[in-house]
Amino acid sequence: MAKRLSIVVVEKDRDRALTIVDGLREAGDMDITVIGDEIGLARKIAARNPDLVLIDAGNPSRDALEELTLASAPLQRPVAMFVDESDGALTRAAIEAGVSAYVVAGLTANRIKPVLDAAIARFHLMQKMRVELAETRRALEERKVIDRAKGIVMRAKGIGEDEAYALMRKAAMDQGRKVADVAQALVTAAELLK
Amino acid sequence: MTVLMRLGYLPLVDAAPLIVAEAMGFAEEEGLALDLVAAPSWSALRDLLAAAQVDAAQMLAPVPVALALGLGGAARFEVLSVLNLNGNAVGVSQALASRMAGHDFALKDARAAGQALLRAAGPRLRIGVPFAFSMHRELVHYWLDGLGATPPTALEIVTVPPPLMPDALAAGEIDAFCVGEPRGSVAVERGAGVLLLPTSAIWAAAPEKVLAVREGWAEAQPELAGKLVRAVWRAGRWLGQAVNLSVASEILAAPGRLGVSAEIIERSLTGRLVISPAGDERVVPGFLRFHDGAAGFPWRSQAGWIGGRLAQRHGLDVATAQETAAGLFRSDLYRQYLGPTGADLPAASAKVEGSLGQPSPVASSRGRLILPADRFFDAQVFDPGILAR
Numbered sequence: 001m002a003k004r005l006s007i008v009v010v011e012k013d014r015d016r017a018l019t020i021v022d023g024l025r026e027a028g029d030m031d032i033t034v035i036g037d038e039i040g041l042a043r044k045i046a047a048r049n050p051d052l053v054l055i056d057a058g059n060p061s062r063d064a065l066e067e068l069t070l071a072s073a074p075l076q077r078p079v080a081m082f083v084d085e086s087d088g089a090l091t092r093a094a095i096e097a098g099v100s101a102y103v104v105a106g107l108t109a110n111r112i113k114p115v116l117d118a119a120i121a122r123f124h125l126m127q128k129m130r131v132e133l134a135e136t137r138r139a140l141e142e143r144k145v146i147d148r149a150k151g152i153v154m155r156a157k158g159i160g161e162d163e164a165y166a167l168m169r170k171a172a173m174d175q176g177r178k179v180a181d182v183a184q185a186l187v188t189a190a191e192l193l194k
Numbered sequence: 195m196t197v198l199m200r201l202g203y204l205p206l207v208d209a210a211p212l213i214v215a216e217a218m219g220f221a222e223e224e225g226l227a228l229d230l231v232a233a234p235s236w237s238a239l240r241d242l243l244a245a246a247q248v249d250a251a252q253m254l255a256p257v258p259v260a261l262a263l264g265l266g267g268a269a270r271f272e273v274l275s276v277l278n279l280n281g282n283a284v285g286v287s288q289a290l291a292s293r294m295a296g297h298d299f300a301l302k303d304a305r306a307a308g309q310a311l312l313r314a315a316g317p318r319l320r321i322g323v324p325f326a327f328s329m330h331r332e333l334v335h336y337w338l339d340g341l342g343a344t345p346p347t348a349l350e351i352v353t354v355p356p357p358l359m360p361d362a363l364a365a366g367e368i369d370a371f372c373v374g375e376p377r378g379s380v381a382v383e384r385g386a387g388v389l390l391l392p393t394s395a396i397w398a399a400a401p402e403k404v405l406a407v408r409e410g411w412a413e414a415q416p417e418l419a420g421k422l423v424r425a426v427w428r429a430g431r432w433l434g435q436a437v438n439l440s441v442a443s444e445i446l447a448a449p450g451r452l453g454v455s456a457e458i459i460e461r462s463l464t465g466r467l468v469i470s471p472a473g474d475e476r477v478v479p480g481f482l483r484f485h486d487g488a489a490g491f492p493w494r495s496q497a498g499w500i501g502g503r504l505a506q507r508h509g510l511d512v513a514t515a516q517e518t519a520a521g522l523f524r525s526d527l528y529r530q531y532l533g534p535t536g537a538d539l540p541a542a543s544a545k546v547e548g549s550l551g552q553p554s555p556v557a558s559s560r561g562r563l564i565l566p567a568d569r570f571f572d573a574q575v576f577d578p579g580i581l582a583r
Contacts, residue, residue: 038358040367060355063235066326067353069266095245100237 005111006031008048010041010055010065020054020122027118042067052112053102054119057095065102090116097123142180149183152190196222197418200229202239202251205452207375207462208278208403209252210442211484215429217445223428224421232450235355236325243408244269250422252277253406259500259519260327263510270409273497273523274423274531275490277403277430279566280394281462281482282330283378284321285387286370287363290314291470299388299469301476304395304571308341311390315369319347322354322368329393329402330372332503337396340572360386374402375462375482376454382468383458389469392478397548399483399568401496404523412527420531427490427532434485439463480566487553487566488540492523495544495578502576520544520578538563547576 007030011017017034024032035044038061045053045068055062090113094101097120103112146168153164172182199221203209215221216228231248233239236257243251244267258271286294290311297310312319319338323330331351338349354362356377362368363386371378371387381387393400405426412419432438440456442463447456461467465481468474483489501519505512525543532539541557548570555564 038355039362039365042353057238057241058234060235060357062237063325063355064353066237066266069326092245095241095247100241 004029004031005052005115006048006050007033007115008045008050008053009034010038010045010053010059010061012036012038016126019126020119023118023122024115027114030115038064041065051104051107052115054115055100055102056123057098057100062100068102090120093120097121098127099123142183145187146180146183149186152186196225196227197421198227198229199250199418199422200231200248201422202231202233202242202248204236204239204252205232206252206377206403207446207452207459208281208482209452210433210446210463211277211426211429212252212405213446213451214433214442215425217448218429218432220428220432221421221425224425226418226421226425228425236328240267240269243271243406246408249411249418250274250405250407252403254325254328255401255404255496256327256329256332256500256504257325258404258406258522259497260504262518262522263501263504263508263515265504265508266327271406271522272409272412273404273406273492274412274419275405275426275528276401276492276496277405277426277484277490279399279402279483279489280392280480281402282333282372282374282393283389283467284334284370284372284391284393285378285381285389286311286314287368287387288385288471290369291388291390294390299390299474299476301389301392301467301469301478302395304337304391305341307391307395308337311370312338312341312347315347317348318350319370320350320352320368322359322362322371322373323351324353324356324373324377326353327504329400329500330374332500333393333396333400334372335507336503337391337571340570340574360384363387376452376458379458379461379468380454382471385471388471389467389476392467392481394478394480395571397568397570398480399487399489399547399550399566401493401500404492412524416527416530419527423528423531424535427535427537430484430490433463434483434489436464483566487564488538488558489566490528491540492525492528493543493545493547494520494523494525495547495576497521497523498544498578499547499576516578536560540565544578546578548573549575 009017009020021032024030033048041061041064099119101116150161150164153167168182169179172179201212203212216230221228233242236254239251242248258273260266261269261271293314294310321334334351354368356373359371360381378389433442440460443456443460446452446459462482465478467476467478469476497519498516501515502512505515529539538558538560540563548568550565550568552567553564
């Protein structure tokens with residue numbers, strides 16, 4: 001039985017870190033450390049000397065990890081970036097999910113794969129949640145703009161709320177645009193004319 | 195017919211030729227629709243290009259060279275043009291600056307600035323740079339190694355992502371930094387640091403960012419590559435005219451681009467740097483160059499210099515590394531693509547780097563090319579010798 005894999009997860013956000021750690025635990029028995037504070041990252045990772053480092057591909061701190069791939073790095077064991085080493089399908093899946101992995105040389109693919117599969121699944125899930133959150137926010141913003149535009153039309157023409165909305169919707173349909181876009185144009189124009 | 199092309203970049207001032215090529219319609223003139231993809235880090239951008247998620251990318255000049263020497267990954271890139279010369283600055287923490295009270299912070303004399311820095315630093319000096327393979331690192335090494343006698347200071351150069359530089363200074367992880375704009379000016383604005391030296395004072399004409407593609411990509415689609423290089427060259431020419439710089443600042447400050455104000459961006463474009471939180475200003479001619487003096491020409495000798503420096507530090511054969519590196523800067527393709535534009539191209543593809551103390555005329559296709567001064571601070575020259583083919 002090979003020794004337990006030691007893994008460092010670099011993630012500032014506590015909830016995201018927990019999501020990743022939970023996913024990894026399901027994939028097997030591992031020694032997992034989360035590093036949240038990214039100042040002095042390479043030094044902290046070197047001190048842990050892990051077998052594998054997982055980091056969000058969108059994290060600017062990734063560049064600090066590139067030091068670990070150099071022979072002169074503080075880490076004694078050479079590290080490779082995962083995308084260089086492995087089969088194409090897994091690499092593509094990792095890139096799409098937005099996770100980067102740094103693996104020490106000599107780790108066999110069958111030990112890495114379950115970990116990466118688990119990490120990829122979790123990052124996919126988080127990406128989906130992020131997209132949903134962004135959409136909710138956008139919908140909320142649009143509602144606010146539409147309400148402001150409605151108010152402008154109501155005041156300018158002395159009409160009721162429903163009528164104002166109907167006018168905006170007609171303008172949108174005539175121009176082949178979204179109601180939210182017409183509303184935004186109205187708000188912008190009103191700002192200019194203030 | 196318009197062809198869609200995906201271009202990767204980092205939100206930095208020297209991404210300007212790519213952003214301007216799109217915004218000012220230079221790409222459109224060539225029939226290109228550019229989809230500009232901002233990357234969160236150099237490693238991410240390298241992977242995006244390697245995995246063909248983008249067609250071409252802004253890249254630190256040493257990255258393609260390092261990769262070809264087997265350092266930092268398995269990808270293989272080529273350089274179609276140089277996006278800019280110079281544009282980085284060394285800054286020090288407020289604490290270190292206060293210990294350099296005798297220094298004038300004139301931003302001119304690399305030797306004086308370096309000696310003042312080493313005196314103030316004491317036994318250990320840690321300098322943050324954006325990436326392991328960057329001109330930032332190469333020039334800081336060249337500068338501090340070249341100050342003559344071995345300093346009593348233990349020099350550590352560490353990678354710190356530029357957005358984290360101010361925090362890393364505050365936390366005492368680093369004492370100084372070398373970064374591109376707008377990061378240096380942002381550090382000054384945040385009260386974290388004082389600018390000490392533009393890298394142009396270390397090497398007056400250092401290649402900084404390049405336009406990189408995957409090995410073989412350009413030759414597989416010469417038409418597309420030609421369109422791209424011409425669009426970027428025209429953008430560089432537009433950026434080379436002082437009258438356009440405030441518009442350029444606004445373009446770079448637009449939502450979704452650099453995320454800092456046009457005022458801060460204009461400082462580096464015009465070379466009028468605010469060096470301290472107190473508002474001291476210094477004018478640095480040639481702080482950042484996009485066009486004049488064939489700035490976009492990918493000189494084989496520039497690549498050779500980078501290859502030689504990397505090889506020395508990583509224990510590789512220097513002559514072989516220089517030769518390998520030189521082949522990556524595709525001055526042959528650059529000539530082919532720009533020939534039809536009437537651009538004034540140098541007759542040679544390699545030069546003795548560091549030999550020009552002042553702007554000097556050289557043989558060129560239209561006979562009017564003047565190369566800018568390209569002096570190293572220590573007056574050394576890099577003679578590419580066998581590379582000059």
